[in-house]
Amino acid sequence: MDPQLTLTNVPDSFLANFIRTKRNATDEEIITAYKKQQAEPSSAESTDTRLANVIQAFEAPYKDPNSLLQHLLDCFDEYVGNWNSQGTSKWYSPYTTLVQASGWGKSRAIRQLAAKDVYLFYCSFQKGSGYPYRSSIADDLDEVKLEEAVMTYVAYFTACLEELADSSKTPEEWAKEHIKTDETQSEEKGFWERIRIRLEQTKTSLGREKDKDISFSNALENAFDKLNESSSMQQYLRDRRNTHMNVLFVFDEARSLLDIKYPAKTSRFLELRRALWYLPQSCGAFAVILDTTSRLSNFQPASLDDPSQRVKSENHDLFDPLYLLSTTDVMSMQTVEGATLHDIINPKLLYRYGRPMWGAQLDAVSEDKLTTQLGNLVKVAMEKLVGGGGKLAKLDKQSLDEKLAVAILGPRIGLDVAPQCHLASELVASHMRACAFVSLDRRSLITMFPVEPILAEASAQIIHVYNISLVSLLEKLISAIRNGWIEGGYRGELVARLVLMLAMETCIKKTISERPKHNQFSHPVLVNDFMEALFGVRLDDWFKSKYNDEDEELKKFKPRCVGQLVRGMIFFTSFISITYTPTSNDMLEFLTRGVAIICKRNQKGIDFIIPILLPKDGNYYPLEVGQITYLLVQVKNWKVSGNFSEAATVCLSTHYAGIDDAARNPYISLYMQLGSKDNGLQLAQEPTNVLTTTQRKAQTQICNGKPFKGKLNDPMIWVMRRCLQIPLVALGLSQQVYACLQSTPDDGNESRKLLGLLQKLLLAWPDPAELHISPKKRMHMKRMYPVIYAEMTMNDSSEQGDCSSSKRQGKRRMHGN
DSSP states (O other), X not given: OOTTOOGGGSOHHHHHHHHHXXXXXXXXXXXXXXXXXXXXXXXXXXXXXXXXXXXXXXXXXXXXXXXXXXXXXXXXXXXXXXXXXXXXXXXXXSEEEEEOOXXXXXHHHHHHGGGGTOEEEEEEOOOTTOSSXXXXXXXXXXXXXXXXXXXXXXXXXXXXXXXXXXXOXXXXXXXXXXXXXXXXXXXXXXXXHHHHHHHHHHXXXXXXXXXXXXXXXXXXXXXXXXXXXXXXXXXXXXXXXXXXXXXXXXXXXXXXXXXXXXXXXXXXXXXXXXXXXXXXXXXOEEEEEEEOXXXXXXXXXXXXXXXXXXHHHHOOBOOOXXXXXXXXXXXXXXXXXXXXXXXXXOHHHHTTSSSXXXXXXXXXXXXXXXXXXXHHHHHHHHHHHTTSTTHHHHOOTTTOOHHHHHHHHHHHHOOEEOTTSHHHHXXXXXXXXXXXXXXXXXXXXXXXXXXXHHHHHHHHHHHHTSOOOHHHHHHHHHHHHHTTSEEOOSTTHHHHHHHHHHHHHHHHHTTGGGSOTTOSSOOOEEHHHHHHHHHXXXXXXXXXXXXXXXXXXXXXXHXXXXXXXXXXXXXXXXXXXXXXXXXXXXXXXXXXXXXXXXOOTTOSSOSEEEEEEOOBTTTBOBOOGGGEEEEEEEEEOOOOOOOOHHHHTTTTSHHHHTSOSSOOSOEEEEEEETTOSSOEEEEOOOOOOOOOHHHHHHHHHHHTTOOOOSOOOHHHHHHHHHHHEEEEEEESSSTTTOGGGOOOTTOHHHHHHHHHHHHHHHTOOOOHHHHOOSHHXXXXXXXXSTTTSOOOOTTOGGGGTOOOHHHHHHHHHHHTO
16 A cells, blocks of 8 residues: 555545545545555455355354254154154155254254264255355256156165165264365265266166156165165164154255246256155155245245145145254353453454354454454345345445345344234345244244344444435335334334434444444443433433432432443443343343343333443443443323323332332433423422431431342332432424434434434334325225224325324324324
8 A cells, every 4th residue: 555645546435435434534534544444355355265264163163052953853853753653644745944044053053963873965055155065966956857856856865875875984974975075075076976876877777667656665665774774884873763863865055946947837846845755654864955934935835835736635744844043142252250341342252142153253263363354244244134145235225125124224123023924034034034933834934133243233334334324224114114014113112212222323423433344333332422412411410400309318419320320331232122021130141242122011111221331440340230220211102291200200110110129229211202292301200208217217328328228118119219210201202302313514404304204103004094105095995994094085185195183183093092
């Protein structure tokens, strides 16, 4: 790089992107950043290095703390037992699918079954530079003529079994020989060449037979008899009675088999499945197809949709798909005793949470290459979120659709995807969302994002670094909600999460140019800075101007509490839903992973919890339960105004929510009344009561910094809340209330659009009337349901988009507000 580089030599594209992240950057800062980018490895080098790291990660020692392999083996054994006992009288054929999103270790888990004494016949149909490499036999199975497909696949099974019968290798040695790696390419090629010779011989023999059904069955029965009689194999077979699985035929990345061929209107997959039907009962063999979930309906169809006449006429069952891969966090590192907040936010620890691919690839490089690898992984995460295949480089506002918007926003704000909609399977298949449940009819897919800080970082960078505006994303998100694909949540909770996330980003973006590319948004912020970004006020100064209490003891103590709180640290990169009421001990886990909490359904009092870590001895932030406190949030979307003191104090307390009966530290409660016509930030206060002697003693004890001792009854709970709770009330949804929504000189129009979309999002729901573009169709649709909708005419102003009184009333009734 030329040391005399000037600003005129910096490309306009780089300049525009850099100024977007740091508007007041100096020429020197821009040039330094450009030099740093130019010093990074070329894309070709990165591709080669990336593949090498993937291979090393795949071949690393397998970690199985949750006994996943035994779970898979138990499932296969159960399926084999069912096939043995009922065969084709109940089951179509002995196969299932192993389906899950990218990165969960599907191929690695199946490969590891060889260590459980299972003989694998592993055929990878991988295309391109992926890993495991494409098997040498794949073309023979992938390009076979349809009229010869069933016979070819039967011959393939027969050839594999005969080759195994002539072997004396252990299951591990067997797998190593025929699964292609850089070290075993010659052995792998030789192995499959032997299979190919046997396959062709068997095909020739089968081709001469007139009764194909009998000849196919006989060929496979004879092959299994030979295997069971092989003296060299007896010591390795798990169960000679074959009541368990001994042999597993694996078809990885086999989506190309699904292509329907015309005019036959069938596919090689259907022919493969028919070939599996000939596997005899009590043979101890099974087959599994590995793929992502978008293909689940094709690999494992519901019987009503199955194009196979055998399934239609005889109503055969299909074995349940496998998708529960308990590999989450297996690559994470345990937090050491005495760790601080600074320790856990290190990306080399933080990015290990979630699916194993992240930690495995970090372990694949040496310490001196870790920074480069972290950058590569964040780039991979961004690519995978938007669908891979180079789509990130082409991503712009024009190419953005509802699916991409949900994929990008999902890892950060906790979106719920409707299980029956097409987005569910597509997001799992191509956009990193995980499959949690498949219904028995395979028409419903419940999907979730686990806690994965690297995906949250990738999501933030796509929005802010690649300049995919939040306005564009929200437009598509509203469309997805109105179409019934995404749940909007209760009482504006989704809007509240977006606002809180915007405040966090506003804080972080002030110093973003000083941070490495792989970690621009995964940082903690001070509570005071967060409140300033959210409301435009420094909490300590604002509280002093608003707080007034006749009790002299509290008058001195509460400002000290706020002074302690504003020095606390908030650290969250995403919202995650939980199914239980957490305790202060759980808060450390949330903080360690950088998550804010969406409380369980019907949780008393609170909707969100944002953990706060208080300092100890100055600016030291140890990960200790005693330093944990909270920002508790409740969200309402009511249009009425009034006295919210009880809802903002009693109901928004740690005791009422069941989090902490006797809070040790001061905490903040935030009541967000988004639908209010009023606008402003208020301090809620409960009516002051005369303290009893016991209450006064307890208050003095708390104000002196001593833990509460005594009977915890309602009067004492009131005293604790009065001392430790800082109750805030935010009324309305406007730039006047939320500073993070205020416009800046160069994006005023964008900010106004953002505010308008958030207000739309408050009332977004699947209203079929709104989905009809034609005013005439909309009118007839409403007349079709006269009790649900107020009477409308084509000329009604509301049909043209005006918010008439009758339309507002109708929506209020539909929302139950």
